[in-house]
Amino acid sequence: QLIKLEDYKETPYVIENVSLVFKLQPEATEVISTLTLSRREGTEVGAPLELDGDELTLVSVAIDRAVLAEEAYEASPKKLVVHTPPADTFKLEVVTKVNPTTNTKLEGLYLSQGIYCTQCEAEGFRRITYYYDRPDVLSVFTTRIEADKATNPILLGNGNPKDAEDIEGTDRHFAVWHDPHPKPAYLFALVAGDLACTSEKYTTASGKPVDLNIYVEKGNEDRTDWSMDSLVRSMRWDEKVFGREYDLDVFNIVAVSAFNMGAMENKGLNIFNDKFILADSDTATDMDYEGIETVVAHEYFHNWTGNRITCREWFQLCLKEGLTVFRDQEFSSDERSRPVKRIADVIRLKSRQFPEDQGPLSHPVRPTEYKEINNFYTATVYDKGAELVRMIKTILGADGFRKGMDLYFERHDGDASTIEDFLKCFEDANQLDLSHFSLWYHQSGTPFVKANGSYDEAAKTFTLELEQNTAATPGQDEKKPFFIPIRFGLVGPNGDDLAYTSVEGAHVDGDLLHLTEDKQTVVFQGIGSKPVPSLLREFSAPVKLESTLSREDQIFLMRHDIDPFNRWQATQTLMTELLIELTNGEEPAGKDAFIEALGHMAEDENLDYAFRGFGLMLPSEQDIALEIGKEVDTDAIGKARDAFSKEIGVTLYDTFKRIYDAMEMPATFSPDALSAGKRALKLRCLSYLGAAQTKESAALTKAHFDNADNMTDRMGALTVLVIWQLAGAQDALKAFEARHKDTALAMDKWLSIAARAPSEDAIAAIRTLTEHPAFSWDNPNRIYALIGGFLGGNTRGFHAADGSGYDYLAEITLQLDKTNPQVASRMAKSFGTWKNMNAERRVKAEAALKRILAADQQLSTDVKEIVELCLD
Ligand code: ARG
Numbered sequence: 087q088l089i090k091l092e093d094y095k096e097t098p099y100v101i102e103n104v105s106l107v108f109k110l111q112p113e114a115t116e117v118i119s120t121l122t123l124s125r126r127e128g129t130e131v132g133a134p135l136e137l138d139g140d141e142l143t144l145v146s147v148a149i150d151r152a153v154l155a156e157e158a159y160e161a162s163p164k165k166l167v168v169h170t171p172p173a174d175t176f177k178l179e180v181v182t183k184v185n186p187t188t189n190t191k192l193e194g195l196y197l198s199q200g201i202y203c204t205q206c207e208a209e210g211f212r213r214i215t216y217y218y219d220r221p222d223v224l225s226v227f228t229t230r231i232e233a234d235k236a237t238n239p240i241l242l243g244n245g246n247p248k249d250a251e252d253i254e255g256t257d258r259h260f261a262v263w264h265d266p267h268p269k270p271a272y273l274f275a276l277v278a279g280d281l282a283c284t285s286e287k288y289t290t291a292s293g294k295p296v297d298l299n300i301y302v303e304k305g306n307e308d309r310t311d312w313s314m315d316s317l318v319r320s321m322r323w324d325e326k327v328f329g330r331e332y333d334l335d336v337f338n339i340v341a342v343s344a345f346n347m348g349a350m351e352n353k354g355l356n357i358f359n360d361k362f363i364l365a366d367s368d369t370a371t372d373m374d375y376e377g378i379e380t381v382v383a384h385e386y387f388h389n390w391t392g393n394r395i396t397c398r399e400w401f402q403l404c405l406k407e408g409l410t411v412f413r414d415q416e417f418s419s420d421e422r423s424r425p426v427k428r429i430a431d432v433i434r435l436k437s438r439q440f441p442e443d444q445g446p447l448s449h450p451v452r453p454t455e456y457k458e459i460n461n462f463y464t465a466t467v468y469d470k471g472a473e474l475v476r477m478i479k480t481i482l483g484a485d486g487f488r489k490g491m492d493l494y495f496e497r498h499d500g501d502a503s504t505i506e507d508f509l510k511c512f513e514d515a516n517q518l519d520l521s522h523f524s525l526w527y528h529q530s531g532t533p534f535v536k537a538n539g540s541y542d543e544a545a546k547t548f549t550l551e552l553e554q555n556t557a558a559t560p561g562q563d564e565k566k567p568f569f570i571p572i573r574f575g576l577v578g579p580n581g582d583d584l585a586y587t588s589v590e591g592a593h594v595d596g597d598l599l600h601l602t603e604d605k606q607t608v609v610f611q612g613i614g615s616k617p618v619p620s621l622l623r624e625f626s627a628p629v630k631l632e633s634t635l636s637r638e639d640q641i642f643l644m645r646h647d648i649d650p651f652n653r654w655q656a657t658q659t660l661m662t663e664l665l666i667e668l669t670n671g672e673e674p675a676g677k678d679a680f681i682e683a684l685g686h687m688a689e690d691e692n693l694d695y696a697f698r699g700f701g702l703m704l705p706s707e708q709d710i711a712l713e714i715g716k717e718v719d720t721d722a723i724g725k726a727r728d729a730f731s732k733e734i735g736v737t738l739y740d741t742f743k744r745i746y747d748a749m750e751m752p753a754t755f756s757p758d759a760l761s762a763g764k765r766a767l768k769l770r771c772l773s774y775l776g777a778a779q780t781k782e783s784a785a786l787t788k789a790h791f792d793n794a795d796n797m798t799d800r801m802g803a804l805t806v807l808v809i810w811q812l813a814g815a816q817d818a819l820k821a822f823e824a825r826h827k828d829t830a831l832a833m834d835k836w837l838s839i840a841a842r843a844p845s846e847d848a849i850a851a852i853r854t855l856t857e858h859p860a861f862s863w864d865n866p867n868r869i870y871a872l873i874g875g876f877l878g879g880n881t882r883g884f885h886a887a888d889g890s891g892y893d894y895l896a897e898i899t900l901q902l903d904k905t906n907p908q909v910a911s912r913m914a915k916s917f918g919t920w921k922n923m924n925a926e927r928r929v930k931a932e933a934a935l936k937r938i939l940a941a942d943q944q945l946s947t948d949v950k951e952i953v954e955l956c957l958d
C-alpha cells in the first residue's frame with residue numbers, strides 16, 4: 087500500500103498520557119497500556135478510534151475500567167478499532183501479549199543474548215501495544231517494568247527513575263520510569279537484563295548534574311572508555327556550538343549485540359549496536375574508534391534535533407536525520423582534522439549516495455511517497471540531507487546559520503515539524519528567500535555540473551562557462567536547475583589565488599558563486615595571469631563536477647591548491663580518468679607524470695598523515711563502475727585497477743618503503759587523530775608495497791601482521807596479505823582466528839576480509855564461510871560483515887558474469903526475509919546498480935530479481951518494494 091504525503095491528516099483523538107506496565111516473560115510478556123484520550127476539536131462525537139498494531143495478541147480492552155463488550159470493538163493483529171468512544175476524556179486500558187523470544191525481526195520488544203530490549207523507530211511500537219504509532223502524536227509516558235530479579239537485575243526505561251522495589255512474595259522486582267517530555271512512541275524504549283555498567287558524573291553548562299551510564303553485557307565493561315569519553319565531549323560540544331543542554335537527570339546507553347542498525351536515540355535511553363560502543367586497541371580499528379565517536383555523538387545530538395523537535399510524519403525524516411548527521415560531522419571536524427573529515431564524508435557520500443541517486447532507488451531527500459518507511463533510512467535522507475544543511479550554512483555564513491538554528495529551537499521546541507518549518511527559520515532569521523534552494527529537498531538525482539574556463543590575455547579576463555544538468559529519475563522526468571553554491575579559487579602560477587576586480591554573469595561573493603540557471607557565463611575582470619580554476623572547494627554542493635581541465639592542470643592543483651579538499655579531489659579525478667582508460671585497454675597520457683606527483687604527495691611533510699593516506703587511495707572498483715555508468719564490465723575494471731596498483735607500487739617502491747621505515751609510532755596505542763593518521767599512511771604504503779608482490783614486500787606485510795599490537799595494524803596487514811594473495815596469507819588468517827575466535831566483533835572483520843578474497847568460485851567460498859562458527863544468520867552484524875562485505879567489497883565476485891552472485895543474493899534475500907525483513911531488504915539494495923552493467927550481466931540480474939518476486943513465499947513490504955523499484 088502506497089503512503090502519500092498529501093494524505094496527511096491529524097488523528098481524531100489526542101493521547102494526553104500513557105501509562106505502561108510490562109510483565110516481562112521470555113515467551114509471553116504482558117503489556118498493560120492505559121491511555122488517557124480526548125477527542126480532538128473538530129472530531130465528530132463517537133467517531134471511531136483506530137489504533138495501529140502489528141502481530142499483536144489482544145487479551146482485553148476496557149474503557150474507564152469497564153470491560154468492552156465484543157460488539158463495541160474490533161481487534162486484529164494489525165488494528166484495534168473502538169467503534170463509539172465516549173465524547174469526553176476517557177481512559178482506554180488495553181492488555182496485549184507479545185513473545186520477545188520469537189521476535190526475529192528485531193523490531194518491537196525482543197531478546198538479544200538474554201537481554202530484553204526494544205526498537206520502535208519507525209513503526210515498532212505497534213508490535214508492543216495498540217497505539218497511534220506515528221511521530222506527530224506526542225505524549226507523556228510512565229513505564230513500570232516487572233521482571234525476574236535474578237536474571238534481570240537492571241530495569242531501564244525512558245526519562246528519570248522513580249520507584250524500584252521487590253514484588254513481595256515473588257522472585258520478581260519492578261522499576262518505574264517517568265519521562266516528563268512529551269514524545270512520540272518511536273522514542274519509547276525499555277531494557278531489562280543482567281548488565282554491567284560504567285558511570286560518570288556530568289554537570290551541564292548551567293550547573294545541572296547528570297548521571298551518565300553505559301550498560302553492556304557482563305565482561306565488556308572494560309571496553310567502554312572511549313564511548314564514555316565521546317559522550318562527554320559531545321555533551322560539551324552541543325552546549326558550546328549550538329547552546330543545547332541535556333534535559334534529564336540521567337542519560338543511559340545500552341549496547342546489545344543483535345541490532346538492525348547502528349543505534350537509536352530513545353529519550354534518555356539510547357540503545358546501541360554494540361559495534362558502536364565497545365572498543366579496545368586489540369579488537370577495534372581506528373575506523374571503529376571514529377565510528378563510535380560519531381554515532382555516540384549522533385544519538386546524543388538527536389536529543390534536540392529529533393526528540394525535543396521531532397517530525398510531523400516520516401516523509402520529514404531528513405528533518406532530524408540530515409540535520410543530526412550534519413551536527414555529528416561538525417563535531418568530528420572540530421575534534422579532529424576538518425579537511426580529513428570532509429574528505430572521509432565525501433568519499434562516503436560518493437560511494438553510497440551517488441549510486442543510489444543515479445539508479446532505480448533514487449528518491450528526493452524529502453520523499454512524497456513510500457510503501458515501507460524502513461526502506462527510506464537511506465544515504466540520500468541521511469548523507470545528502472546533511473549536505474543540504476551544510477549548503478544552508480555555506481550560503482548564510484556561520485552567523486546567519488546559527489541565528490536560524492537558534493530560531494528553530496526557540497520556535498519549534500516541543501513540535502512535530504516539517505522541512506518547510508525548518509527552512510522558514512533560516513529565512514526569517516536572515517530576511518532572505520530560500521525557495522529556489524528548497525528544490526534540493528524535493529528534486530532527486532545528482533546534478534552534473536560542467537565547467538569550462540578560458541583566459542583572455544589581452545583583456546585580462548577569465549571566463550567560466552558553467553552548465554548544470556540533472557538526468558531524469560523515477561517519477562521525475564523534467565528537472566529544474568538547482569541553486570548550487572560553488573566555492574572556488576582562481577589559482578595563479580605560483581599557487582596563490584588570484585584576486586579579481588569585478589565579476590559579472592552570476593552572483594559572486596568573495597570565493598562563493600551561485601549557479602542558479604541551466605547555463606551561466608561568468609566573467610572575472612582584472613586577472614593578471616592565466617589561472618587554473620579550482621571549483622567546488624570543500625565540496626560545497628553534492629554535485630558531480632565534470633571539469634575540462636587538462637591533466638597538467640589537474641596535477642598542478644594536486645600540488646598547489648590551497649584547499650586541501652580539492653588537492654585530494656584533483657588526485658581522485660586523475661586516478662579515475664586513468665583507470666577508465668586502462669579499463670578500456672588504452673594507454674593513458676600523463677600516467678607517468680601522475681605517478682611521480684603521487685610520490686611527491688606521499689612524501690610531502692607539509693601534509694597531514696591522514697590526508698596523505700586518503701590522497702594515495704585509488705577509487706574502489708565500485709566507484710569506477712559508477713563513473714563508467716553504463717555497459718560495465720567489472721572484470722575489466724578489476725584487472726585494470728589491480729594492474730595500476732601494482733604499477734604504482736613497483737614505480738614508487740622505494741618511496742613507500744622509505745616512508746614506511748621512517749614512520750615513528752608512539753610506544754603505546756592511542757586512538758587520537760595524529761596516531762591514527764600515521765597508521766593510515768603507513769598501511770597505505772604497505773598496501774602499495776604489497777601490490778608490487780615482491781618477496782620482500784610479502785615478508786614485510788607478514789611481519790607487520792605478526793608484530794601488530796593493535797587491531798588497525800593487524801587488520802590492515804591481513805587485508806593486504808589476502809587481497810594480494812601474498813605468501814603467509816593463510817597462516818595469518820588462521821592466526822587471526824585463533825586470537826579472536828571468542829570476540830564476535832573482531833571475527834566480523836575476519837569474515838569481511840575473507841569475503842573479499844579473490845576467488846574463482848566466490849560463491850562457494852561464501853557458502854563455506856556461512857558454515858564457520860563465527861557466522862550466524864540470526865545476528866545482523868555477522869550478516870553485514872560476511873554478506874555485506876561480499877556485496878560491497880568483492881565487486882568481481884558479486885557481479886560475476888555468470889550471474890552466480892546475483893543468484894546468491896536472490897537466494898539469501900528470500901531466506902532472510904522469513905526472519906528479518908529489514909536486513910533482507912538492506913542486502914537486496916545491492917541490486918540497485920544492475921542497470922549499469924553490461925548486457926550479459928543485466929540479463930542475469932533481471933532474472934534473479936524476477937525470481938524473488940515469483941517465489942512461493944509471502945514477501946515483506948520491505949523486500950517487495952526494493953525489488954519492484956529495481957525492476958521498474
Ligand atoms: N534514528 C536512528 C538513527 O539514525 C536510526 C533508526 C533506524 N530505523 C530503521 N527502521 N531503519 O540514529
Ligand code: ZN
Pocket residue numbers: 384388406407410
Ligand atoms: Zn539518526
